[in-house]
Amino acid sequence: MHSTSLLFRPVRRALAALALAALVTGAAQAQAPATAPAGAPIRIALIEALSGPLANTGEAVYRNLVWATERVNARGGVRLPDGRRPLIIDRFDSKGQTEEALSGLRSAVDKDIRIVAQGNSSAAAAGLVDAINKHNERDPARQVLFLNYSAVDPILTNEKCSYWHFRFDAHANMRMSALMSVIADDKALRSIYLIGQDYSFGQAVLREARTQLGQHRPDVKIVAEELHPMARVKDFAPYAMKIKASGAQAVLTGNWGNDLTLLVKAAREVGFDGMFYTFYGNALGAPAALGDAGIGKVVAVADWFPNVPTAESEAFYQSFRQRFPNPADDYVHMRMQLLVEALAQAIERAGQVDAAAIAAQLEKAQVDLAGQGGRMRAADHQFQQTLAVAVMDRQGAPGVKFDVEGSGYGFRVIRQLTPQQAEQPTTCQMRRPEGR
Known part of the structure; x- marks a missing residue:
């Protein structure tokens, strides 16, 4: 320590x-x-x-x-x-x-x-x-x-x-709802591949993706759902090849850290040119790994982005x-x-x-x-x-003053949800200490 x-x-x-x-x-x-x-x-x-x-x-x-x-x-x-x-x-x-x-x-x-x-x-x-x-x-x-x-x-x-x-x-359902507000407007989207880390969060993301796609885009076909070991996969090429072979137009993932960077890098290397709808695609190496292939193709959701226009x-x-x-x-x-x-x-x-x-x-x-x-x-x-959704673009493009990690790529905010729009109900039954 x-x-x-x-x-x-x-x-x-x-x-x-x-x-x-x-x-x-x-x-x-x-x-x-x-x-x-x-x-x-x-x-x-x-x-x-x-x-x-x-x-x-x-x-x-x-x-x-x-x-x-x-x-x-x-x-x-x-x-x-x-x-x-x-x-x-x-x-x-x-x-x-x-x-x-x-x-x-x-x-x-x-x-x-x-x-x-x-x-x-x-x-x-x-x-x-x-x-x-x-x-x-x-x-x-x-x-x-x-x-x-x-x-x-x-x-x-x-x-x-x-x-x-x-x-x-x-939480994941709130983030998913923000992403889904953009997916709902992507009228060209007809098929999507769900992939995530095999633990509670990754499982929750895929579960909620199924639910919200059913509610907002029942016309979009889920071509596959896949969970992989967390922080143990060194080579994502087999996963990327399956994604490409599936014919999916987009990937939706909650992956983070190296599990996201290696996934998007492998997808680029096998020639997948579809969209990536992500929870964390806006940093930690992912934009640099994708390069120009990610421009207009990587969407991320966050509470805030450096290019929030204020x-x-x-x-x-x-x-x-x-x-x-x-x-x-x-x-x-x-x-x-x-x-x-x-x-x-x-x-x-x-x-x-x-x-x-x-x-x-x-x-x-x-x-x-x-x-x-x-x-x-x-x-x-x-x-x-507030929650915001942003899409990857080259630094200097309209709305992209700042890049990520010196990569030359940043994220342009395309949608913002107020706290009231992002809020969701809870099933919590809080047990409070006596006197609280």
Whole structure:
């Protein structure tokens, strides 16, 4: 485990963060004097794959959370009755395995850390939810809060919803609905191939794809459905050849990380020229792997894209690029910035670093940054926010000012859904602690 203090970052980084602070909702918070936080740090345990085939996804998360906490610390940290306190990220490597994630949770609790963040695996998230529920019942003096930024299996805010778990990403059904709004308008589409990673999230994506295609495009034929081992396939050529041989005009996938990059690369190499409707096709090597073959052919859905056409959004992205100038460090997540803003807001309103007290305030969180924002729904702890759908194009094309990871390709926003349009019902029956 590696711990990084954010209190002593270079002054230039703090100043860059201060420029963004004014974008955060709440004039009093935004205009707080940049007094260095001097109290005991508030530690956040990042439990994520930081080694192995999915390490690039974990490191992308780490950069986002570091930047978000730097912004809070630059404006004076979190204000509590005993003074201002900085936020610090502690790294725990899950190696992409649920058991390792649970081991990271135990280590975090032993180090007296009460806030846990994880997201790049719905299977690991489900394991953490179960473990935290049991721990918090068994050891109420050391209760833990779980902040989820990417684990989007709908079950986590439905049947398995927990008072201690808060999801800041749109779940798979919400993302699918946004994608389907574009698929519904693609009148030339007649056949589609469904492929995904063989675990809870990948299975949920294919299940929901079948359901929503049946509702919105019953005329589209599903030529095949396929699940493959997660993070273990080195050569996707056999899958790509099956896709091409199927005659499908499009592929729909929830794949992420190397499983997506290798899939799209293999598809290009075998000559598949159909559409890719993706959850995560807008970064982590996928655009570079496709090159010109992806122009107008790769569609992605996200809470935000760098080319969202507003001045506030552009300034936000430019600030991130100044902080992380290496093109390989691209892939900023707006939702992770909002997560940290919501956490800081909730801790200040709770007046203490207590998981139950913070959760009670986080249920009511409403935050804005760079023209983006959202609110936490108390019924199931599912964050409600804008969703956008974008298509890949060459940098410099209309609507594509910024490229991805120095690839020369970016994503032009073609549709935006308001939080009200993206919202979906929940089946959550929340069990709350006594008195909450």
